[in-house]
Amino acid sequence: MQNFRNLTVWQKAHELVLLIYEVTADFPKEELFGLRTQLRRTAVDAAGYIAEGSGKPTDEEFSICIGKALGLTNRLEYFGLVALDLAIVDPEKYEMLNKRIVELSKMLSSFWKKLR
Numbered sequence: 224m225q226n227f228r229n230l231t232v233w234q235k236a237h238e239l240v241l242l243i244y245e246v247t248a249d250f251p252k253e254e255l256f257g258l259r260t261q262l263r264r265t266a267v268d269a270a271g272y273i274a275e276g277s278g279k280p281t282d283e284e285f286s287i288c289i290g291k292a293l294g295l296t297n298r299l300e301y302f303g304l305v306a307l308d309l310a311i312v313d314p315e316k317y318e319m320l321n322k323r324i325v326e327l328s329k330m331l332s333s334f335w336k337k338l339r
Contacts, residue, residue: 236270286338
């Protein structure tokens with residue numbers, strides 16, 4: 224067991240949460256309970272799974288949580304693409320956001336392999 228705040232992968236996930244909240248702040252009103260909520264909830268859940276996993280007693284249990292967080296980053300990548308395709312987010316913001324999502328996904332994948 225370890226403090227999740229000390230994990231670089233959690234720190235990156237938390238930074239991504241804050242970025243997603245910033246990027247989605249300007250989403251149209253009709254997306255208030257749609258894509259905006261999905262992006263925010265998914266990002267928070269990914270960081271939450273990392274935090275949860277850090278408190279698990281075994282690496283096997285921790286790896287399950289990291290695997291779930293990894294799946295959620297794939298979902299985030301898709302939701303970002305939908306926002307781009309619907310012109311809800313401009314291409315520049317999308318590229319910045321997608322870069323961070325892919326970076327986190329790679330970190331999670333590497334960490335997951337290490338735990339297994």
